[in-house]
Amino acid sequence: MVGILPAQITDWLIPSRNLFLTIHVLGVACFLYIVAKRLMPLFRAERDFRFDRPLTRLGRVLQYWLGQWRHPRYKFAGILHILIFAGFILLAARAFTTLIVGVSENFVMPGLSGRTGHIYDILTDYAATVVFLCMVVAVIRRLVFKPARYAVPAQYGKAHTADAVFLLALIATLMVADSLFAASKPAGHALQSQPAEALAFLSLPWMLQIVVGSASLTTLWVVNVSAYLVHEVTFYFLLCYRPFGIQFHVETSLFSIYFAKLDRGTLKPVRWDVPEEHLDQVKSFGVKKFEDFTWKHMLDFYSCADCGRCADNCPANAAGRPLAPRFLTIKARDYAFQHYPVFGKANNSEPLIGNIYSEDEIWSCTTCGACEEECPLLVEYIDKIVDLRRGMIDDGNVPQSLQKPLKALESRGNPYGKMEKKKADWTKVPEFQQTCSIKILDRDHRADTLYFVDSITSYDDRMQSIGRATSRILADIGENFGILGAAEKDSGHEVRRFGEELLFIALRDHNTDAIKASGVQRIVTADPHAYNALKHDYTDVPPVEHISQVIAREVKAGNIQFHRVEDENKRYAYHDPCYLGRHNQVYDDPRSVLDAIPGLKRVEMKRSRDRSFCCGGGGLMLFYEPKEEQRMGVLRVRMAADAGANVIVTACPFCMVNIEDAIKVAGLEGKMSAIDLTELVDQNIVRASHREECETATVGG
Amino acid sequence: MEILVCVRRVPDTSENEIELNAAGNDIERDELVYSVNEPDNYAVEEALQIRDRVGGNVTVVTVGGEDDEEVLRRELAMGANQAVLLSDDAFNGSDGKGIATLLKDFVKKGHYDLILTGVQADDGAAQVGGMLAAMLDYPFASLVSSIEVEDGKLKVGREIEGGNREVNEIDLPCVLSIQTGINEPRYVGMRGIRQVASVPIPTFGIADLGVDKGAVGEAAAKVKRVDYFIPALSKGAEMLHGSREENAARVLELVAAKGGLK
Numbered sequence: 001m002v003g004i005l006p007a008q009i010t011d012w013l014i015p016s017r018n019l020f021l022t023i024h025v026l027g028v029a030c031f032l033y034i035v036a037k038r039l040m041p042l043f044r045a046e047r048d049f050r051f052d053r054p055l056t057r058l059g060r061v062l063q064y065w066l067g068q069w070r071h072p073r074y075k076f077a078g079i080l081h082i083l084i085f086a087g088f089i090l091l092a093a094r095a096f097t098t099l100i101v102g103v104s105e106n107f108v109m110p111g112l113s114g115r116t117g118h119i120y121d122i123l124t125d126y127a128a129t130v131v132f133l134c135m136v137v138a139v140i141r142r143l144v145f146k147p148a149r150y151a152v153p154a155q156y157g158k159a160h161t162a163d164a165v166f167l168l169a170l171i172a173t174l175m176v177a178d179s180l181f182a183a184s185k186p187a188g189h190a191l192q193s194q195p196a197e198a199l200a201f202l203s204l205p206w207m208l209q210i211v212v213g214s215a216s217l218t219t220l221w222v223v224n225v226s227a228y229l230v231h232e233v234t235f236y237f238l239l240c241y242r243p244f245g246i247q248f249h250v251e252t253s254l255f256s257i258y259f260a261k262l263d264r265g266t267l268k269p270v271r272w273d274v275p276e277e278h279l280d281q282v283k284s285f286g287v288k289k290f291e292d293f294t295w296k297h298m299l300d301f302y303s304c305a306d307c308g309r310c311a312d313n314c315p316a317n318a319a320g321r322p323l324a325p326r327f328l329t330i331k332a333r334d335y336a337f338q339h340y341p342v343f344g345k346a347n348n349s350e351p352l353i354g355n356i357y358s359e360d361e362i363w364s365c366t367t368c369g370a371c372e373e374e375c376p377l378l379v380e381y382i383d384k385i386v387d388l389r390r391g392m393i394d395d396g397n398v399p400q401s402l403q404k405p406l407k408a409l410e411s412r413g414n415p416y417g418k419m420e421k422k423k424a425d426w427t428k429v430p431e432f433q434q435t436c437s438i439k440i441l442d443r444d445h446r447a448d449t450l451y452f453v454d455s456i457t458s459y460d461d462r463m464q465s466i467g468r469a470t471s472r473i474l475a476d477i478g479e480n481f482g483i484l485g486a487a488e489k490d491s492g493h494e495v496r497r498f499g500e501e502l503l504f505i506a507l508r509d510h511n512t513d514a515i516k517a518s519g520v521q522r523i524v525t526a527d528p529h530a531y532n533a534l535k536h537d538y539t540d541v542p543p544v545e546h547i548s549q550v551i552a553r554e555v556k557a558g559n560i561q562f563h564r565v566e567d568e569n570k571r572y573a574y575h576d577p578c579y580l581g582r583h584n585q586v587y588d589d590p591r592s593v594l595d596a597i598p599g600l601k602r603v604e605m606k607r608s609r610d611r612s613f614c615c616g617g618g619g620l621m622l623f624y625e626p627k628e629e630q631r632m633g634v635l636r637v638r639m640a641a642d643a644g645a646n647v648i649v650t651a652c653p654f655c656m657v658n659i660e661d662a663i664k665v666a667g668l669e670g671k672m673s674a675i676d677l678t679e680l681v682d683q684n685i686v687r688a689s690h691r692e693e694c695e696t697a698t699v700g701g
Numbered sequence: 702m703e704i705l706v707c708v709r710r711v712p713d714t715s716e717n718e719i720e721l722n723a724a725g726n727d728i729e730r731d732e733l734v735y736s737v738n739e740p741d742n743y744a745v746e747e748a749l750q751i752r753d754r755v756g757g758n759v760t761v762v763t764v765g766g767e768d769d770e771e772v773l774r775r776e777l778a779m780g781a782n783q784a785v786l787l788s789d790d791a792f793n794g795s796d797g798k799g800i801a802t803l804l805k806d807f808v809k810k811g812h813y814d815l816i817l818t819g820v821q822a823d824d825g826a827a828q829v830g831g832m833l834a835a836m837l838d839y840p841f842a843s844l845v846s847s848i849e850v851e852d853g854k855l856k857v858g859r860e861i862e863g864g865n866r867e868v869n870e871i872d873l874p875c876v877l878s879i880q881t882g883i884n885e886p887r888y889v890g891m892r893g894i895r896q897v898a899s900v901p902i903p904t905f906g907i908a909d910l911g912v913d914k915g916a917v918g919e920a921a922a923k924v925k926r927v928d929y930f931i932p933a934l935s936k937g938a939e940m941l942h943g944s945r946e947e948n949a950a951r952v953l954e955l956v957a958a959k960g961g962l963k
Contacts, residue, residue: 280895396779396887403888408716410891411734417716419732502891 005221009188012224013105020102020232027236034243035251037342041291041298047272048294050259057258060378065257070376074309077147080134081376084171087131088250091178094124095235098178102228118197125182125200128175132204135172139165149308156327160246160306167247170238175204177231183209184224191217244337246306253377256303259296260378264369265536265583268294268383270390270501279502286390286499289349290335293384300379301333310371310381315614315636316364320629323364325371325381331356353392360627362388363399366617367497368578373610382497389499402498405623410503413489413510414455415620424485426457426464427471436468436475439482441518447482449474450520452544454530455490456618456653462660463653469682470526470547476685477554481524487514493533493579494619508538515541524550526678528579528652529618535584546580548651548677552589555596561686565599572602573645574677575636575659576612577652590651590677597684605643613639615662618654633662637672651677702757702850704748705813706781707804707833708741709763710772711823719931726929737772740819744879746886747848748817749780755850757814758782762807764792764800773902778893779886789906794919797825801832802917806910808837815855816876820844827878834876842871843878 006012013020063069068085071078093109100107112120141147142164152159182205189196190213199206212223242248249256261268272294274282287293293301304326311317311324335356339347353359365385372381392398398406405415413420427438439445451474457467474481492507515523523544525531534544554560574594580586587609594602607613616622616632637659640648648659659674666672712719712728713736720729737745748759761776763769764787773784787803795803808816816834820843821827827843834841846866847858854872860880861867871877907914915921939955941948956962 280892285892393888393890394892396889396893398888400885403886404715406888406890407713407736411713411736412716417713417734419718421732500890502895506891 005218009185009192009194010105012185012188012221013102013228016225016229017103020228023229023232023236024099024103027232027239030236030240031243034240034342037340038243038248038302040346041336041340042295044291045293045295045298046291048259048268048296049272050296053262056262057260060260060262061254061258064260064376064378065254068376070374073374073376074307077141077307078376080138080141083130084134084138087127087134090127091124091131093120094128095178098181098228098231099235102232121182121197122200125179125203125205128179128182129200129202129204132172132175132179135168135175139168139172142168147308149312150306153324155322156324156330163245164306167238167241167245170234170241174231174234174238176208177227177234179204180208180212180227181224181231184212184220184227187213187215188217188220188224191220243302244342246304249303249305249377252299252303253305256296256299257378259299261380261383263536264585265532265579267386267496267537276505279505284391285394285501286392287384287387288351288353288391288395290332290339290352291349292387292391293332297380297384297387298332298336300377300384301329301336303377304329304333304379305377306330307376309374309376310379313370313374313611315368315370315616315632316366316626316628318613318635319626319632321364321626322358322361328357328361328381328384329379352388353397357388359392359397359399362392363402363624364626364628366578366614366621366632368614368617369582370578370611370614373582386497386499389497390501391499393499399624401623401625402620405620406495406498406500406503409490409492409495409507413507414459415490415623416455416459418459420486423453423458423488424483426453426459426467427483429464429468432468432472436472438471440485441482441520442487445482446519447480448521449479449481450515450518450523450542451481451483452491452515452523452525452527452530452534453483453488454525454527454653456657457527458488460653460657463656466526466653466656466676466678469676469678470524472682473547473551473560473678473685474524476687477550477559479524479550482518482520484511484514484518487517489514491527491530491533491537493529493537494621496533496537498620504537508533512538512540526651526653526676528577528584529654532579532583546584546586546589546651548580548590548593549586551593551677551681555593560596560681562597562681562684563686565597565684568599568601570601570647571643571645572600572647572649573605573640573643574602574608574649574651575605575615575640575655576609577650577655578612578614579618580651581612582610590649593677593681594649597680603643603645605639605645607639615650615655616658618652618657622654622657631658631662631665633658634666637662637666637668641666641668641672646672648672648674649677649680650674702751702755702814703812704752704757704759704815704817705808705811706741706745706748706759706761706776707763707816707818707829708745708761708772708776709738709819709822709825710735710765710769711738711825714823721929721931726926728929735768735771737775738819738822738825740821740879740881742776742819742886743881743883744817744819745776745779745781746884747879748815749887750884751815751848751850752782760785760811760813762787762804764788764795764803770902774894774897774900775889777897777900777902778889784900784902786902786904787906787910788904791907791912791914791918794922795917796922796924797828798832798923799917799921801829801836803910803912804829804833805836806912807905808833810910814873816874818876818878820878820880830876830878837874837876840871840875841877842869842875844880845877846880846883848877848883 068082071081097109142161186196187209199209270285308326311326314325316323367382408417409415439447453467457463489507489510492504496504522542524547526547531546574591594600613636614632615636650656656676663672712733716734722729752759759781760783761773761781762785766788777784818830831841842857844860845857846860849856854870856868857871858866858868941951
C-alpha cells in the first residue's frame, strides 16, 4: 500500500492516490445508489404541496435547522446535539478538503488559504475534539445512564442501543482518524526541523501529535496514510450506512425542515391534487397502504432521529395507551426499508392497519400536538393519524363506540343524538333568563357578534353553565350578540380529526350558510375546538375569537373589573387546552385574566403552555373507549396537585368533563376543584355599572 | 351462498325523544330520525361476512314506502349486492303475519339458501322470522349469536338465558334471527352512502309478488294495537344516603339479596 517513503512530506499521499480515488468513486457511487433507492417510495407516494412561501421556509431552516431551536428543550441532550451539529457544520469544509487531498495533495479550499485557513484549522481542531468528546459522553449516556425515553418497550421490538453506540463509535473513529491525519504531518515536519503548522493547543490533533511525535519519519508516514485511509473508509461507510438508520437525518433534516408544515391547527386535505368538490371521484380515502402517505410524510420517516421526545411528551403514551408517536415513525421506516430494499425489487404493499399499526393505536391519539411541538425536526403526526383514520373510516373500520355518535352527528348534527329544537334550552333557565335573555338570530333578530356555542355546551347539563357564564360576560361588556340556536350544528372539529371528512364538510357547509345568513360581523366561542374549527377548518366565515381573548382585551381596556377572589387561600393552576394553547398559541390571555382578579394566587404546573398535558381529548374522544392503564385526566390532576394547586382553571368544556371526572377518579374530591375561566370571571366580575347595557343588548330575545 | 336479509327502518331510540301523539295511539312522528333496526344491521354484517368467506350474494329487503329506501341504501353502502323494496298501498297496516306473508312470496320468487332477520325490531314483536320460516316450511333458529358454514348446513350458536350457550346444527335452507353482538357491524360513512345514491332499487308491488290480497294489509290484520302509553314511573327506587363505603356495602348487600352474586 505505502511503498517507498516520498522525498517530500507534502507528497505522502501520492503513492496511494489510485486507492483513494477508487474508494472515493465507490463511496460516492454507493451513496448515490442507496439514496436513489431510498427516494423510490417518495415518487410512488401521494402528492403534497410544500413549495409555497420559500422565504418563510428558509426562515424556518435558519431557526430550526441551523439554529437548532428546539434542542435545548431537553437541556443536556440538546446542548450535546448543538455541539455535535456545530462541529459537523464547521468540519464540513475540512472533511471535503481532506477527501480531495487524497487525490490532489496540495488542494486548498478556496477562501481557506493563508491566515483564514490557519484560523479555520485551529477552529476545526477544536471542533473535532469537541465532537469526539461529545461522542464519548453520548456513549456513556447510552450505556450507563440510559435515559428512559430511549428505551424500547417490548411491543415495539428490540432496544436500539447497539445501533446508536455503533454510530457514535463510527463518528468518534472519524474524529480520531482526522485528528491523527492532521497531527502526523506537523510531527514529520518537526522531526525534520522544518517549520510545522501549529495545532490548536490541547486539541485532539495537538495531543495526538505529542503521542506520535517521537516516531520515525517512516512510521509517521505510515500513520499519516493509514489515518487517511481509515478516515476515508469510515467517512464513506458512515455516508452509506446512515440511510439504513436514524442517522439518515444528517442528510434529510434540512429538507424535512424546509418542507415542514407551516400552519398550526390545520389539517391536510384528503388529496392535495383533488379539489373538495371532486372528492366523490377519489377511489380510496386516507392512508391504507404505505404509498398512500405523502412524499413529505415519508421523508419524515427517514428524518426521525429516534430521540424519543415525542413519546416522552405524548399523553396517550403516558396513560399507557398503545400509542407512541416515535414508533409510529420507526415502524413506518422499518416498513419502507423492508419493502423498498436497497438490493432487490420493491415488494407488494399490504394494509398498514393490522400489519404494522393496530386500530387502537390510531384511535388513541387526541391530536393534542405535544409530539409535534417537541420534535426538533418538525416531524408531523396529526396529519398522518388523521389520514390513517380516513382510511379506516373509508373501510368501515370504526369502533362501535364511535359509530353511534357519528350517526347522530349525521342525522341530528350533534354527537348526543339530541333534538335540534332543544339546542337553545340552556338559555331557558329561569334565574338566567331574568338577568340575560339571548337573541336567537334569524332574519328579524340581528346582532354584530355570534356566540357559537357548539354541541357540548348546548346539551351537557354541566357545560351549559359555561354557556350562561359566557353570555353574561358578553352582555356585561355591552356586546350585541346572539346565537344560532337550532340552526347551529356541531362544528365538526373532531368529526374531521376522526377522519370522517365528508360528514365534516356537510356540517361545515351547513354552519357556514347559517352564519352567513345571520349577518354577523364576528364570532366568539368558549370552546377551543369550535374556535380552531372556525378559524382553520372553515374558510368563509367572519373572524373568530375565543372568549378568553375577548375578556383579556376588555380587562386591559378597563371595561371589566373584578371583585376580590372569595377565598384567598386557594391556589389556582391554569390548564392550557390543546386547541387554545399549542394549536393557536393563546397562552397569555387567560393568564392575564386570572392575574387581574385581585387576591387570586396562581401557580404554574410543571407542564404548562406549549408543554401542556392533554386532559384526555374532546369531541368524539369522549365516546371512544381506549385501552389504557389510567386516564390522562388523572395524570393531569395529579400534576396540578404537585404544583400545589387546589383549583384547576380551564377554558374548554371538554377539559372540564375530563378534569372533573379525573378529580373523582383520583380521589381528590373536596381537595381539588375545576372551574372554567368564564365561570370564574362571571363569579368575580363587577356587574352593576353595566347592567343597563346588558338589558339593551338583549332586548328582543 | 345466496343470502337474504330482511331489514326494517325504525325511529332511533338513542336519537329521539319518544312522546305520545295527541290521540294517544301512537308516538309523535314529526321530527323523528330513523335508522336501520339495530339487530338487522348485525344480520346484514353477518351475511356480508359469510359471503366474503364462502362467496355468493347478499340481498336486503324491506317492506315499506319510499322513505324506507334510506335503510336499504345504508345496507348497500355496507356492501350488500342488491336491495329490494316491497311497497304497495295494499300492504299498509299489515300485522306481523301479513309482513311474513309478503316476505314469503318474495322468497319464493328467488333462490335463497339462508334468510336472516334481526332478533326483533325496536318497535316490533319478534314474530316475523318465525312465521316466515313456518310459511316456507324452513327450519328456524332464533337468538343466533354465531354461524359456521358447513356443507349443506350451518352450525349456529344460540344464547340461553343465564348466559349459557348452545350450538345447533341446522339444515339449509333455513331462517335465522340474529342477536346483536354476533359481530361488529362496519361503519357506513357519508361517502359510502353517496356512492350508492344512484344504485337502482327495484320495487315489488302486489302484482309483482302475486300476493293474495286478502292475506295482507289492514283488513287482514288480526293483531291490532289498542293502546300505547309510557308507563308511569314506579316507586321501586331506593336512594342511598350514606358515605361512599356504606353505600358500597349496601349495594353489595342488595345485589346479593337479588341473587346477582354467586
